[in-house]
Amino acid sequence: MKLKQLLKLIFTNITQNKVRTFLTTLGVIVGTATIFLVVAIGQGGEAQVNEQYSKLNVGTIIVMPAQRGRVADPLTKKDAELFLASANIAQAFPLLRGNGTINYNNYSASASFMAVEPEFQTSNNLTAELGRNIDEEDENKKNRVAMVGAELANTLTDGNSSEIVGQNISISGRRFEVIGIYNRVGDSGSGQSYDDAAFVPYSVGEKYLLGTRANPTINVQATSLDTVQAAIADIQSSLDENHRAGGADQFRIMDAGSRLAAAQESARSMSMLLLAVAVVVLIVSGIGIMNVMFVTVKERTKEIGTLKAIGAKKQEILNQFLIEAVIISLVGGVIGVIVGFITVPILRYFELAAIASVSGVLLGLIFSVVTGVFFGFYPAWKAADLSPLEALRYE
Amino acid sequence: MVHREVWAAHRRECNMVEQKKCVIDAANLVKIYQNGSEELKVLDDVSIQVYDGDFMAVLGPSGSGKSTLMNILGCLDIPTAGEYYLDGLNVLTATENELAEIRNRKIGFIFQKFNLLPRLTALQNVMLPLLYRGMDEGEAGELARGKLTLLGLGERLGHRPNELSGGQQQRVAIARAIVGNPELLLADEPTGNLDSKSSEDAMRIFRELNEQGNTIVIITHDVEVADQVKKLVYIRDGKLYENN
Numbered sequence: 265m266k267l268k269q270l271l272k273l274i275f276t277n278i279t280q281n282k283v284r285t286f287l288t289t290l291g292v293i294v295g296t297a298t299i300f301l302v303v304a305i306g307q308g309g310e311a312q313v314n315e316q317y318s319k320l321n322v323g324t325i326i327v328m329p330a331q332r333g334r335v336a337d338p339l340t341k342k343d344a345e346l347f348l349a350s351a352n353i354a355q356a357f358p359l360l361r362g363n364g365t366i367n368y369n370n371y372s373a374s375a376s377f378m379a380v381e382p383e384f385q386t387s388n389n390l391t392a393e394l395g396r397n398i399d400e401e402d403e404n405k406k407n408r409v410a411m412v413g414a415e416l417a418n419t420l421t422d423g424n425s426s427e428i429v430g431q432n433i434s435i436s437g438r439r440f441e442v443i444g445i446y447n448r449v450g451d452s453g454s455g456q457s458y459d460d461a462a463f464v465p466y467s468v469g470e471k472y473l474l475g476t477r478a479n480p481t482i483n484v485q486a487t488s489l490d491t492v493q494a495a496i497a498d499i500q501s502s503l504d505e506n507h508r509a510g511g512a513d514q515f516r517i518m519d520a521g522s523r524l525a526a527a528q529e530s531a532r533s534m535s536m537l538l539l540a541v542a543v544v545v546l547i548v549s550g551i552g553i554m555n556v557m558f559v560t561v562k563e564r565t566k567e568i569g570t571l572k573a574i575g576a577k578k579q580e581i582l583n584q585f586l587i588e589a590v591i592i593s594l595v596g597g598v599i600g601v602i603v604g605f606i607t608v609p610i611l612r613y614f615e616l617a618a619i620a621s622v623s624g625v626l627l628g629l630i631f632s633v634v635t636g637v638f639f640g641f642y643p644a645w646k647a648a649d650l651s652p653l654e655a656l657r658y659e
Numbered sequence: 660m661v662h663r664e665v666w667a668a669h670r671r672e673c674n675m676v677e678q679k680k681c682v683i684d685a686a687n688l689v690k691i692y693q694n695g696s697e698e699l700k701v702l703d704d705v706s707i708q709v710y711d712g713d714f715m716a717v718l719g720p721s722g723s724g725k726s727t728l729m730n731i732l733g734c735l736d737i738p739t740a741g742e743y744y745l746d747g748l749n750v751l752t753a754t755e756n757e758l759a760e761i762r763n764r765k766i767g768f769i770f771q772k773f774n775l776l777p778r779l780t781a782l783q784n785v786m787l788p789l790l791y792r793g794m795d796e797g798e799a800g801e802l803a804r805g806k807l808t809l810l811g812l813g814e815r816l817g818h819r820p821n822e823l824s825g826g827q828q829q830r831v832a833i834a835r836a837i838v839g840n841p842e843l844l845l846a847d848e849p850t851g852n853l854d855s856k857s858s859e860d861a862m863r864i865f866r867e868l869n870e871q872g873n874t875i876v877i878i879t880h881d882v883e884v885a886d887q888v889k890k891l892v893y894i895r896d897g898k899l900y901e902n903n
């Protein structure tokens with residue numbers, strides 16, 4: 265039989281048996297849509313991680329005390345200076361963090377504040393949108409000045425942020441002169457936004473705000489991505505040498521690169537888990553297809569006998585059932601992909617990152633055809649293998 | 660196309676009787692069914708010749724072996740022993756695909772239950788054997804339409820089997836059997852599922868087809884059918900008799 269006529273015959277069979285076609289297609293639709301969505305959610309998760317860490321410089325190393333609060337042997341500004349002796353380290357500066365009430369006129373806000381060295385501003389892309397940055401002179405002379413983040417300035421002035429420059433604010437009861445407002449930087453990647461914080465020179469913060477409770481973190485910048493591991497080793501030996509009590513063990517050394525890698529890893533393992541679920545769905549829907557194909561073949565055994573009696577060859581019967589299975593799976597696959605495309609915005613609405621992608625479409629379609637052929641083949645082969653007499657006698 | 664070169668190996672000269680070609684030449688056919696340890700001899704040394712233009716009935720009660728004989732003659736089943744030449748071709752040495760081709764080109768089947776494909780129209784049903792030959796749709800449609808019109812179904816081309824009466828379905832089945840100009844029409848209880856009026860119609864059609872030169876073999880248990888053929892053989896307990 266010519267292919268065109270065979271396709272016509274198959275088309276007639278498919279369209280004349282709507283319930284069966286629908287049931288078979290349903291399995292494929294569910295399977296394909298699942299695959300498509302799994303890929304979409306997996307890629308969405310990875311994109312989310314990448315986005316979250318995009319502002320993080322991967323050469324950054326953070327040295328922090330293993331315990332919060334008052335410690336016996338804290339890091340000091342001197343540690344940062346000692347780290348700079350390493351050839352692998354380009355930058356090292358201490359950083360203090362605290363939380364307190366910040367007052368301006370009648371407004372007050374509970375916010376975090378940071379005591380930073382001038383380099384901190386450049387390495388975090390913080391520049392003064394109004395006024396000026398904290399400079400070396402502020403640091404050395406212990407000037408009681410402060411910078412405020414864009415969001416915090418808004419909060420304190422009820423939206424009229426420019427007026428705050430040149431005025432006094434109080435942080436935890438201590439008075440500081442506001443010298444400027446930073447540009448908006450968004451999420452810093454460490455889970456905290458600089459836009460909501462106040463900043464004072466490191467020496468000032470150490471002296472007036474935290475005093476003996478000062479327990480700084482040191483931000484280190486490796487000379488390049490390749491020297492991160494060497495820089496970590498240098499930091500460890502420096503800490504071992506200068507903190508006799510517990511050496512480097514009292515501190516945590518984290519590098520941004522491995523945090524990013526860990527986050528990506530966990531996003532990927534999430535994808536794998538979803539994929540495993542999808543594979544189960546596929547097998548189940550594949551068995552569904554096989555079931556319907558078996559029923560079809562049983563229903564049509566007598567027809568197969570008739571076809572053989574009027575001259576259909578085994579190969580032609582096999583082709584007919586296989587092509588039928590492929591068409592049903594392809595149509596189901598396409599519908600499944602469409603269902604997936606419709607579902608993606610719904611997932612987004614529920615704040616589940618999902619990205620429709622070409623690879624999702626391809627994987628979904630490949631699945632549907634492979635399942636269709638795989639699970640369609642056995643019943644088709646059984647059907648084609650029957651002797652014409654057996655098939656004709658089948659009731 | 661027909662595998663002439665392959666078939667040539669199976670071909671042998673037909674016995675000619677009164678200048679007529681021998682369509683069926685079967686000798687000493689035996690069919691044994693193994694039922695557990697029990698052997699059931701359904702056909703016992705049956706020899707039968709059918710010549711071009713014959714109009715023959717094989718009459719026998721149920722269980723006589725007539726269905727088995729029809730299946731073997733129709734190349735749907737293979738005998739345990741014996742020889743069978745159809746239009747000079749050795750059926751028993753043919754491969755599966757060659758048998759499919761023999762069924763397609765040499766034999767036109769008419770089944771008791773018509774065996775039309777329920778999802779296809781009358782026209783599509785009749786076209787099917789031609790399409791399996793690889794004929795173009797246009798040509799096949801033309802031939803099928805011609806045969807259906809000849810059998811009075813020109814108005815029913817687009818109807819599906821369940822929209823047709825039993826008699827009409829039988830005529831579609833006959834059209835399907837003759838559309839490819841086979842050497843042999845093989846009808847299995849063609850009146851078994853028809854009322855007496857439709858049965859008469861069917862037998863009239865068979866007579867006319869025979870007058871036009873078709874070779875017809877009818878397997879039946881119906882004596883009235885047997886009365887209307889030119890040549891009658893009896894089958895009982897797996898043996899064939901020329902007269903009752």
